[in-house]
Amino acid sequence: MTTTLEISRVVERTAVLGPGLRAVIWVRGCPLRCPGCVAPEDLPFTGGTTRTVDDLAEWLGGLPPEITGVTFSGGEPMSQAAGLSALVTRVRADRDWSVMAYSGWTMEHLRRRGEPDHLRLLDQLDILVDGPYVAARHADLRWRGSANQRLHFLTDRHAPPPEDGSAGIELRLTDDGVQWIGVPPVPGFRTGFETAMRTRGITIAPSATSSDEKGR
Ligand code: SF4
Structure with a gap:
């Protein structure tokens, strides 16, 4: 059994990468x-x-009860499906977590060509956001960056949002500088925002570089 994960960063609370308040784990590598x-x-x-x-x-178990979900982003979560699946099994033994994941692979590809670990993780998800980011199809969408990316509600835990528009960007001040999280509704957000901040002498926190037009 896989017992470790390679992680870029985590955040314990956000409202813009899935339903409700969620923790996020950005895995390393794609x-x-x-x-x-x-x-x-x-x-x-x-x-x-x-x-x-x-x-x-x-x-995750130490987070307050209002954090009801966890989202796996990256990087490519399916590249570490074994470890993430083990994590879901572990945390759901104590709390009924909502679990959402991004993947650059389509659901059809994962179902047809996926390895057992991919299928195991897929079976644990409440929501899958699938497909790669396609810059030419950038769009203002809920939790994703381009029009080819789809929201798959795999259980009845969550209903599709009534309107399909951006969930917005969160900004927060950390000890390392300004942090931003979310899926920008406009292309080029990261470059523009970070340039503007640096021009004003404001430091961008490393963890802020995780969310971008790719829909993560
Ligand atoms: S946008 Fe493509 S390259 Fe970037 S993390 Fe997603 S799947 Fe990987």
């Missing part, structure tokens, strides 16, 4: 190279932090 993916720093499989499933389960 085998795809979508033009326009504006978080290239997350694509290598090395250079992150190795966390054990036990450690991450303990962290």
Whole structure:
């Protein structure tokens, strides 16, 4: 059983990457190279932090009860499906977590060509956001960045949002600077925002570079 995960970063509370208040785990590494993916720093499989499933389960279990879900982003969560699946099994033994994941692979591809770990994780998800970010199809959509990406509600835990528009961007001040999270409704958000902040002498927190037009 896989007992560790390579992680880029985590955040314990957001309202813009899935229904309700959620924790987010950004896994490290993606085998795809979508033009326009504006978080290239997350694509290598090395250079992150190795966390054990036990450690991450303990962290999630210690979050307040209003945090009702966890979202797996990246990087490519399916590349670490075994560890994430073990994590879901572990945390759901104590609390009925809503689980959402992004994948650059389509659901059809995962169902047809997926390995057992992919299928196991897929079967645990409440929501899958599938498909790669396609810059030419950037759109103002709920929780995703381009029109080819789809929301799959795999259980009846959540209903599709009544309107399909951006969930917005969260800004917060951290000890490391300004952090932003979300899926920008306009292309080029990251470059513009971070340039504007730096021009004003405001530091961008490293963890802010996780969310971008790719829909993460
Ligand atoms: S957009 Fe998503 S699937 Fe594509 S390279 Fe970036 S992280 Fe990977």
